[in-house]
Amino acid sequence: MTHIDNFGQLVNAVKSRLDIETVVGKFLDVRNHKAKCPFHDDGHPSLSIHPEDQYFHCFACGKAGDVIRFVELYKQIPFIDALKELAAEAGVPLTEIEPQDLQQIEKEQTRKTILRLTAEFYHRSLTDEARQYLIEKRGFSDETIEKFQIGYAAGGLREYLTQQGVDLTEAVEAGVLKECGGSSAITSICALSFQMSFVETWCN
Numbered sequence: 277m278t279h280i281d282n283f284g285q286l287v288n289a290v291k292s293r294l295d296i297e298t299v300v301g302k303f304l305d306v307r308n309h310k311a312k313c314p315f316h317d318d319g320h321p322s323l324s325i326h327p328e329d330q331y332f333h334c335f336a337c338g339k340a341g342d343v344i345r346f347v348e349l350y351k352q353i354p355f356i357d358a359l360k361e362l363a364a365e366a367g368v369p370l371t372e373i374e375p376q377d378l379q380q381i382e383k384e385q386t387r388k389t390i391l392r393l394t395a396e397f398y399h400r401s402l403t404d405e406a407r408q409y410l411i412e413k414r415g416f417s418d419e420t421i422e423k424f425q426i427g428y429a430a431g432g433l434r435e436y437l438t439q440q441g442v443d444l445t446e447a448v449e450a451g452v453l454k455e456c457g458g459s460s461a462i463t464s465i466c467a468l469s470f471q472m473s474f475v476e477t478w479c480n
Contacts, residue, residue: 283381286363286368286370289368290344290359290366290368291342291343291344293367293368294343294362294365295327295330296325296326296327296330296332296342296346297309297325299343299346299347300323300332300343300346303350304323306325307321309325309326309327310322310323310324310325311325313336313337313339314350315334315337315339315349316337316339318334322335322336322337323339329423330342331423332346333422333423338396338425339396340392340395340396341392343362344359344362345358347361347362355385356381356382356385386446387446387450389442390437390446390447390450390452391450391452393436393437393440393442394433394450394452396425397432397433397436398425398428398433399425401428401429401432402426402427402428410426433452434447434453437452
């Protein structure tokens with residue numbers, strides 16, 4: 277059986293034996309590391325595949341992730357099912373996951389999903405002014421901004437996560453919302469956000 281302590285190693289083993297561009301190419305017409313994004317109505321190739329870092333990113337809709345995330349999104353299947361499918365393709369033995377560990381694995385995936393949604397939301401909130409500041413004053417490149425999903429945290433996260441069907445209690449546990457009492461106001465931190473390091477405060 278696969279124990280939770282070895283689960284991360286198993287995931288890394290699967291990813292290390294697969295090339296993301298090869299996997300994506302089985303579903304999309306990839307040319308020069310680009311393809312039309314299947315996650316929105318894409319008239320031009322907006323999906324970039326980065327073989328050197330083994331991740332994909334759509335400049336239009338913000339979808340991004342590793343090879344497992346791509347299969348999960350493309351086939352609209354749970355993370356565990358995508359992992360099993362890719363493990364078989366990679367020739368990595370995926371033994372039965374212990375029942376007592378499955379709940380913990382699913383909880384961790386929920387946390388990662390919330391962090392990913394937060395990253396996508398704040399990245400899409402990055403204003404032209406903030407982008408220019410990063411490039412001209414801080415020396416960032418467009419590639420770095422896209423790769424690390426650098427964004428602008430200007431509020432609205434609670435509403436967005438609610439629209440995505442996220443349990444706000446789980447969002448608090450994930451560390452992207454902070455609960456406070458005595459007010460119905462939402463207090464946001466206006467700041468540049470890097471990848472998955474953001475906190476927004478919401479009050480009951």
